[in-house]
Amino acid sequence: MTTESYEIIVGDDPEQSPKSDQHDSAQPTITVGPPPPTLEYEYSLPADKAPRSISVSLPSATAVEVVQRLEDSPNELLDLTSETQKRWSTVVSEGQNGSLFQNAYVNPLADTEREWVTTIDGPTGPLRSSTPRVKKSANVKYTGAQARRIARTELGMGVAFGVALWHSGFWVRLRPPTEGAMLELYQNLTQEKVTLGRATYGLIFSNMGGYYSRMLLDFVLEYVVDTSLMLDEGDDIRNYIQVQDLPVLYWGLACAHWSRGFLYSRPCVAKPGECSHVITETLNLREEMHVVDKKRLTPYQKQHMAKLQPRSMTKQSVQQYCDEFISRGPWAVNVKTPSADVKFILKSPTALQHIQASYNWVNGIEETYPQSLGIDTKERQKFLLNQGRASLMRQYEHYVQSIQINDILIDDAEGISGTLEDMSGDEQIRTEFLKAVAKYIDDTVVSMIAIPSFTCPACGSQQNIGRPDTPHPNRIPLSVERLFFLLLALQVGEIESR
Numbered sequence: 251m252t253t254e255s256y257e258i259i260v261g262d263d264p265e266q267s268p269k270s271d272q273h274d275s276a277q278p279t280i281t282v283g284p285p286p287p288t289l290e291y292e293y294s295l296p297a298d299k300a301p302r303s304i305s306v307s308l309p310s311a312t313a314v315e316v317v318q319r320l321e322d323s324p325n326e327l328l329d330l331t332s333e334t335q336k337r338w339s340t341v342v343s344e345g346q347n348g349s350l351f352q353n354a355y356v357n358p359l360a361d362t363e364r365e366w367v368t369t370i371d372g373p374t375g376p377l378r379s380s381t382p383r384v385k386k387s388a389n390v391k392y393t394g395a396q397a398r399r400i401a402r403t404e405l406g407m408g409v410a411f412g413v414a415l416w417h418s419g420f421w422v423r424l425r426p427p428t429e430g431a432m433l434e435l436y437q438n439l440t441q442e443k444v445t446l447g448r449a450t451y452g453l454i455f456s457n458m459g460g461y462y463s464r465m466l467l468d469f470v471l472e473y474v475v476d477t478s479l480m481l482d483e484g485d486d487i488r489n490y491i492q493v494q495d496l497p498v499l500y501w502g503l504a505c506a507h508w509s510r511g512f513l514y515s516r517p518c519v520a521k522p523g524e525c526s527h528v529i530t531e532t533l534n535l536r537e538e539m540h541v542v543d544k545k546r547l548t549p550y551q552k553q554h555m556a557k558l559q560p561r562s563m564t565k566q567s568v569q570q571y572c573d574e575f576i577s578r579g580p581w582a583v584n585v586k587t588p589s590a591d592v593k594f595i596l597k598s599p600t601a602l603q604h605i606q607a608s609y610n611w612v613n614g615i616e617e618t619y620p621q622s623l624g625i626d627t628k629e630r631q632k633f634l635l636n637q638g639r640a641s642l643m644r645q646y647e648h649y650v651q652s653i654q655i656n657d658i659l660i661d662d663a664e665g666i667s668g669t670l671e672d673m674s675g676d677e678q679i680r681t682e683f684l685k686a687v688a689k690y691i692d693d694t695v696v697s698m699i700a701i702p703s704f705t706c707p708a709c710g711s712q713q714n715i716g717r718p719d720t721p722h723p724n725r726i727p728l729s730v731e732r733l734f735f736l737l738l739a740l741q742v743g744e745i746e747s748r
Contacts, residue, residue: 278322283360283714283722286703290368293538293702294531297513304740305513306733307344308533308701309726312356315716316346316519323522338526341517347736350727354454357692358543359700359723366541366700366725372556379414379502379540381509382423409509410475412558413502416542416697417492417598419554419571420479420563422499426506427473429745435469436742439735453684455493455599455691456645460608463731467496467601470503476560479568488602490568493648494695496601497730498540501699504734505536512737516704520711527708541725542697548574578694580651583686585679590655592679596690599648607648610667611641643670643680646687700725 309316320342350356358364370377412423427435453459471487479490491499514533518525547555554571557563572578581596599607615637647670652661660669673679703714703724714722 278318279718280319280322280715281718281720281722282712283716284724285712286705286714287366287724289538289702291537293534294514295511295534297530297532299511300513300532301510303513304508304737304744305515305530306736306740307341307348307515307517308728308733309345309349310516310519310713311703311715312353312722312726313346313349313351314353314356314720315714315722316342316349318716318720319519319522332526335523335526338517338528341515341528342519345515345517348728348733350454350729352453352688353721354688355692355695355698355700355727356721356723358695358698359725359727360721363545364543365545367544368538368541370542370544370547370552370555372552374556377414377552377555379498379505379536380412381409381505381536382412409506411502411506411509411536413498414540414542414555414697415491415495415498416547416555417495417572417695418490419551419568420477420490421555421558422477422502423475423560424470424473424502424506425475426509427469427503429741431469432507432738432741433745435465436738438465439738453645453688455496455604455649457608457611457647458645459731460604460648461612463496463500464605464608466500466731466734467605470499473503473506478557478560478563480561480564486602488605489600490565491601492572493599493601493604494691495697496604497699498697500730500734501535501540504730504737508535508737511535516713518706518709518711518713520706520713520715521709525706525709525711527706529704529707538702539699539728540697541700543695546575546577546696550574575694575696581686581690583683585682587676587678592673593654594683594686595651595653596649596687597651598694603648610663611644611647614667615641641671641674643674643683646670646684649687649690698727699730700727702726 311319359366368378410423410425412421414421467488474487477487479487481487481490511532511534513530515528515530518527518529551571551574554563554567578598583594583596585592585594615633644667647663647667650666650670652659653666653669654660655669660666673683703712703726705712714724714726716722
């Protein structure tokens with residue numbers, strides 16, 4: 251797969267045109283990235299293959315690339331009075347909601363030193379998240395739960411799904427939730443007035459995100475049929491799930507429930523105003539969406555993940571697997587201020603640490619500001635968001651192992667939380683800290699959920715485009731949490747319309 255890029259100069263060919271004036275020379279340079287990746291599996295089918303009317307909009311390029319292309323396009327070309335461009339504009343806007351904000355995971359996908367694949371060649375065969383084979387016999391009469399499970403599989407109404415947690419080092423198998431369970435989840439989320447996306451300031455795996463996604467994780471864990479990790483009685487599996495595997499778990503449950511896929515639309519964003527084509531197809535969630543960086547896996551890790559049977563891995567072997575990731579080791583972040591030298595040691599948190607930090611943060615705010623308990627849900631939500639902005643560095647307290655200020659070491663949870671809250675008012679420390687955490691998350695990612703880029707069938711343009719200083723990979727990382735909630739809401743609307 252080539253990663254070489256070439257430049258397209260907006261405007262006339264300089265070899266055929268008079269010398270450009272100063273205004274023309276300031277026209278942006280647009281760089282086209284590598285072509286769409288070579289796919290191992292087909293992730294899309296014709297639109298008429300969709301089993302239901304649910305339809306979502308997905309991004310065609312990274313969030314930053316789309317914004318830049320719209321900024322670079324002359325306003326006079328964007329005639330939003332035509333029905334074609336109105337639909338195009340709607341799909342572009344809605345598709346942005348499926349993107350991760352602030353270019354999260356974009357740099358790893360654009361890194362030519364990485365190699366993202368959907369299948370890992372293990373010592374005993376291919377390793378990938380997939381649907382386990384259902385053993386059937388023509389001479390056996392199935393009854394009860396087993397009959398129901400096989401019938402659902404045959405009807406495409408949800409299937410068991412095996413998910414590889416590449417950050418955590420083990421497998422889980424999920425059974426599909428029923429429509430009734432999904433309705434109950436939606437009701438519970440609605441009562442909580444949960445919103446995702448910009449409310450988290452675009453900070454993935456932040457305290458605000460953990461507070462909102464706790465209910466979803468608890469729901470997913472209810473549908474874990476078995477796991478390759480041998481747990482003792484009373485063990486909390488969330489202690490062994492790395493935080494970066496959470497989106498993969500949510501995707502796995504979506505694969506189990508929406509096993510036959512659904513309609514999706516993606517707009518051509520290569521030439522806004524010139525091409526307003528929108529593709530509408532059926533998305534097969536289970537194919538080509540879960541990608542893994544094969545170069546980050548050691549021989550031991552591949553051999554370890556080849557153990558697919560339930561309870562075939564010990565906690566010690568899983569810990570050894572995690573220790574093999576050199577990039578995940580503690581990071582030192584040094585910030586020199588006029589008054590002190592500050593050092594942060596960053597670590598990779600578990601799902602349980604992520605959720606506990608989120609609830610400690612919310613509870614701390616409500617204890618300190620008791621008036622928040624006496625206001626309605628909407629105002630309380632606004633209050634929490636404002637407090638989150640005021641204590642922005644605490645959004646990542648679960649990533650901090652210790653803080654050293656000159657010769658003072660702070661390594662207890664309460665001290666770290668309070669110090670991060672106090673430091674949030676210092677622009678230099680806050681900016682460098684958040685930048686370092688974002689880089690740490692990018693550098694330690696091993697797998698993610700992303701959709702391949704494509705070439706527009708109408709104008710023939712690639713979609714992964716941008717300015718020269720913009721990374722433009724040929725896979726687009728998705729915000730799984732927001733898409734899951736969107737699909738959930740659409741399914742509830744479909745049920746109510748029956």
